[in-house]
Amino acid sequence: MSATVPKAAALALLGLTGTPVMVEAAVTRQLPGMAVIGLPDAALAEARLRVRTAIAQAGLSLSSRFLTINLSPAALPKHGSSFDLAIALAALSASGEVPDGRLHTTAHFGELGLDGGIRRPAGLLSAVVAARELGFERIMVPESGRAEALLVPGIGVISAPDLAAAAAWHRGSPGRWSEIPGDRRRDDGQSGNGPRVSRALAEPDMADVVGQPEATEAMVIAAAGRHHISLSGPPGAGKTLLASRLPSILPDLTSEEALTASCIASLGGSPVTELIRRPPFERPHHTASPAAIIGGGDAAGIRPGAITRACHGVMLLDETPLFSSTVLDALRQPLESGVVEIHRARFRATFPAALQLVLASNPCPCGNADSPDPALECTCTPYARRQYAQRVSGPLRDRIDLSLEVRRVSSVVLTESCAVRPTSRELKDRVGRARALAAARLSGTPWTVNAQVPGNWLRGPAARLPRSHTAVLDQALGRGALTLRGYDRTLRVAWTIADLAGRDLPSRADIARALALRGGRR
Structure with missing residues (x-):
């Protein structure tokens, strides 16, 4: 025996x-x-x-x-x-x-x-x-x-x-x-043996942004629906300032999201003594490799990339056209699915990648294209400008919900705007109310924010809008100005605009505004 x-x-x-x-x-x-x-x-x-x-x-x-x-x-x-x-x-x-x-x-x-x-x-x-x-x-x-x-x-x-x-x-x-x-032990976040949540340190405030009311409102829309956004404008217009303030107007993470973010942080080797409650913010340098952004692995183990560390938060790609095309195109699948899969010869790992992406770029290599100031004449050749713009592929741009052009602030606007700047606390309250409306509407479904809702549900009987409201979208789709993915993403933004206004359904004006924010006017 x-x-x-x-x-x-x-x-x-x-x-x-x-x-x-x-x-x-x-x-x-x-x-x-x-x-x-x-x-x-x-x-x-x-x-x-x-x-x-x-x-x-x-x-x-x-x-x-x-x-x-x-x-x-x-x-x-x-x-x-x-x-x-x-x-x-x-x-x-x-x-x-x-x-x-x-x-x-x-x-x-x-x-x-x-x-x-x-x-x-x-x-x-x-x-x-x-x-x-x-x-x-x-x-x-x-x-x-x-x-x-x-x-x-x-x-x-x-x-x-x-x-x-x-x-x-x-x-x-x-x-x-x-x-x-x-x-x-109870999962109440208050008892001595329960999960403790980290208290937010002093965050940058959206009140630091001067003279950009349209851009600030676009960031609020992006935060309320968890939409991806692209900012384009000359140097010094405030693109990076706006993007870095986006996490400050996002609601606190839920218990499940906080545990996921904390688990990701624990993979880095440092002890985690409190749950991460505030949305993470990642800003990789444009020289980062695909493994640094997406994640990688070898015989020593698997390492999550910046796209995973930013899960339930924000990742900013500053100077987007300077990133390698391999890195940018590798983002396409994770942005669509919310997960990133790392395949190697002997193993396969799946990491969460439910994040908001912010792209920030200049209009050309010198940054002065389309400048109203004759002293700032663009010195780039047409070929250089075209090559610079094509660094971000069409399929990646199609996954961006909001596209915004940011202009430099003039001295007149600077003087007028000093007294009327909303704070991050005020904007965070607006975002929270809009997300609460979306969560109530989506109760009984697997989704909680508008960016998660699939297009077939938006176009289905549960959320179908009158044809008179979607006429401008239908026309854009019919003439090829929009892909079906772009159609669905515009609908999601329109629902977010309606949530921010407290309306039950998006109006024609909401859909037209969503299409304009996507770049439909061009």
């Missing part, structure tokens, strides 16, 4: 998705040693050295025979050092030091130091969320990651500063471990 093989549960993270891994340990009749099998990477293959040293430092002992550690499923590639804790406990169980009663029902996530301490690996918050979704009763984490793990309700958390404390918990003996069951 064969001996029982102890199994300790661990988690393999592939992006934000977790897969359960059972760490099996068996003693064989060979010379003392240890082997780790099951497609480990280089960092994981070195775990046998960290584990043996940490066990000795913890005052525990391993079997004097050969230990084989198998990471099941064996065909799944495993990356990183987060399996150290599970490997050590499985090896100790096979050596008779630790009972195996709760090893397979408890997820383990931690890296071992040579002194026997347990350290926090990158992605701890994502691992706790994955463990809860996979049905684990509890998860064991390093003491340094306790506050981060407690952000996730519905799962018990055991924290241990070192391997000796982790082994003591499995033995049921006193030690420096602490345990908080999942049923003793």
Whole structure:
């Protein structure tokens, strides 16, 4: 009769998705040693050295025979050092030091130091969320990651500063471990054990924008419907200023969005002690590579790009035509689907990418095209201007809902506008009321904002508008000035304009305004 093989549960993270891994340990009749099998990477293959040293430092002992550690499923590639804790406990169980009663029902996530301490690996918050979704009763984490793990309700958390404390918990003996069951914590954001949300630091204010009332209102429309927007204008017109203030008029993230944003932040390696409540803002440089924007991966693991870090927030591409065409065209699919898929030879990962994109560009390389000031004459050739404009492809432009030309502020406008500038708080309240109207209208559907609503629903019986209202759109579609995608996106903007005005349905004027903001006048 064969001996029982102890199994300790661990988690393999592939992006934000977790897969359960059972760490099996068996003693064989060979010379003392240890082997780790099951497609480990280089960092994981070195775990046998960290584990043996940490066990000795913890005052525990391993079997004097050969230990084989198998990471099941064996065909799944495993990356990183987060399996150290599970490997050590499985090896100790096979050596008779630790009972195996709760090893397979408890997820383990931690890296071992040579002194026997347990350290926090990158992605701890994502691992706790994955463990809860996979049905684990509890998860064991390093003491340094306790506050981060407690952000996730519905799962018990055991924290241990070192391997000796982790082994003591499995033995049921006193030690420096602490345990908080999942049923003793509420997802209310207020209790001491519930998720805490980060308080917003001082954000830039939209009141800093001077003399651009049309552009400010366009940013409000973009924020209310979560629409993509393009800003074009000469240097110094305020394009970057407007874009950087867009997050300040966005509502706080919901609990689900805050947890997603925090999980993405935890993949960067820094501890997350509070849920991220304010929408993130990313502003990559125009020299960024496709992997930096979209995400990438290699033998060392998968890394999210800026488009994922900006999830539920804003990403600004300043000086858009200077970005490589490969980067710009790679944005097309994520903007449509809200997710980005990274395919490599041995794995595939999916990251969320539900963001607002802001494109900011000059009208030409020198920036003075169409300037009313004769002193600022454009020095670019027609060919250079055409090439500059074509850096942003037609399919990408077709996915932008609002297109706005921003002019420089004159001294007269500067003087008149000093006393009448809405603040971000006032605009945020308007955006919140408009989103509440949209959410009430869309109740019972999977969508909460207008930018998420598919075109077949907008054109279907649930939201179909009278033909007299959509006549201008139908004419633009008929003569080829709009694609069907552009038709649907214009309808979404029209619904947002109506929500901001408190109307039940978009009027003809709302649809005409949405078409003009899209660039239909040209």
